[in-house]
Each structure stands twice: as structure tokens, then as C-alpha cells.
Amino acid sequence: MTKAEVVSDIAKSTGVDKETTLAVVEAFMESVRESLVRGENVYLRGFGSFIIKERAEKTARNISKKTTIIIPKRRIPAFKPSKLFASRVK
The missing domain is CATH 1.10.1220 (Arc Repressor Mutant)
Structure with missing residues (x-):
């Protein structure tokens, strides 16, 4: 939609x-x-929550170049549905 x-x-x-x-x-x-x-965060009772998640710093590898890089920590938006919302979707 x-x-x-x-x-x-x-x-x-x-x-x-x-x-x-x-x-x-x-x-x-x-x-x-x-x-x-x-x-x-934004909480909508009966619907869900729009929240900020913290992603930790991590080490990643570039296989083709055989190098290691550090991916810094970051914040990402996420949606968490309420129990009522999730049960109606199931």
C-alpha cells in the first residue's frame, strides 16, 4: 500500500x-x-513504537581485497509492533 x-x-x-x-x-x-x-522514541498504544536502536561497532572483512575494516557504531530507526498489532497480523 x-x-x-x-x-x-x-x-x-x-x-x-x-x-x-x-x-x-x-x-x-x-x-x-x-x-x-x-x-x-514514539509510542502509539495499540499500534507500536518507533524507536532508535544502537548498533555496536563491529569488524568486517572485504574478502576480495583481504582487508579488515571497522564499521563504527550507529543509530538506526526501527518499528516494533504492539502485541495487539502483531496478533492481528498473524
Whole structure:
């Protein structure tokens, strides 16, 4: 499902026009993005959590050049579904 399909589905179920719905969806995504950039997790009860995961530094190998490189630690965004969400998908 694309963002356009999500907007269309929400607009149809709520009766709100697509332009307003698109603005709300965009604002929601920007709010989540900015919270994660600041290092704050976003918790949506009954849906899931948008969290920041810390990846540890690790050593990797380039087999073709026979060299070893260090991959620095980094932060990545992740989504963890709620138990209710996960059970409904199963």
C-alpha cells in the first residue's frame, strides 16, 4: 500500500477531503521523523513504537581485497509492533 492509497483510504473512511488528509499524514510522518532525530522514541498504544536502536561497532572483512575494516557504531530507526498489532497480523 502506498502513501497515496493510505490517504485515499483514510479520506474515504472519515469523509475528509484528500488534501487535508494528505496534510495530516505528512505532518504525522514529519513529527515522528523529527522525534527520532532528537533521539526520542514514539509510542502509539495499540499500534507500536518507533524507536532508535544502537548498533555496536563491529569488524568486517572485504574478502576480495583481504582487508579488515571497522564499521563504527550507529543509530538506526526501527518499528516494533504492539502485541495487539502483531496478533492481528498473524
